[in-house]
Amino acid sequence: MSSSRVNKYEKRRKNTKLLSMFTLLGSFLVIVLLGLLIFGGGNTEPENSQTSESSSQEEKSDSNSASEEQDESAENNPDPETDSPEEESESTGSSDTEETETEQVEPSDDNVAEAYTGDWEPVGTKQSEPHSIDYNEGSQDREEMQKAVAKATGLNEDHFTMWWIERNGDGKVVNTVSDSDETETYRVYNKWVLNEGWQPVKVEKLKKNDQKWRFE
The missing domain is CATH 1.20.5 (Single alpha-helices involved in coiled-coils or other helix-helix interfaces)
Known part of the structure; x- marks a missing residue:
């Protein structure tokens, strides 16, 4: 037990x-x-x-x-x-x-479609003073007049025809020109500026070439 x-x-x-x-x-x-x-x-x-x-x-x-x-x-x-x-x-x-600013003026005759003046600068010159105008083709005056015409009208200096140069007073001329296609004809009023050359003072756009008859 x-x-x-x-x-x-x-x-x-x-x-x-x-x-x-x-x-x-x-x-x-x-x-x-x-x-x-x-x-x-x-x-x-x-x-x-x-x-x-x-x-x-x-x-x-x-x-x-x-x-x-x-x-x-x-x-x-x-x-x-x-x-x-x-x-x-x-x-x-x-x-x-x-661009030179222009101002409309009264036409000088009935053949003028529009006329304007502008404050253009003289084109410069290679000529000495005293100056005497030479109207002959190829002269220095003719070359410098072409520059003045181109400046005032916008025509190409080498591609327009100068039909007539008219004396317009002392040291002043009027150039009648047209473009190569004879679709635009102008009278350009130029004056001689001492030692600075030809200066355009007025342009007249013509209705027809009134100097062409001289060569027909």
Whole structure:
């Protein structure tokens, strides 16, 4: 009987020890799991933060690269609306060349379609003073008169016909001319300016060439 009790007592003690061990082991496992959950979750944030920081740096880098490309493009391709020095000088040159303003005046006879005066400059001369008019073809006066006629009428200096030169007072002449097709005929009133040559002072556009009869 006493041996049986001892055995029962030993079995209970062993069972109690086993139960205590299982309880401790279970507690340990729970603690380990909780630790993993706590510390594992905490490690996630730095990784995400690091990833986001890296992305931000990449975006900044891309932005800087794009900005540098734009700056480089702006240097290589200036604004097309900005005038280059050449364009500015060209436009300045064209503004200096202005047409002479003219004023309508009364025609001198019925053959005049329109008449006008203008503030034209003398054409210049290679002749010395005192000046004496040479009416002959090929003379210096004839060449300089042609320049004055072209200046006042817009005719091509080398492609018009001078039909007649008429004296109109001291140092004054009237040139009757027409274009090469004889579709436009003009009387151009020129005067001699001392040391500066012939200066056109009035133009009359004619209805018909009233000097051509001289050569028919």
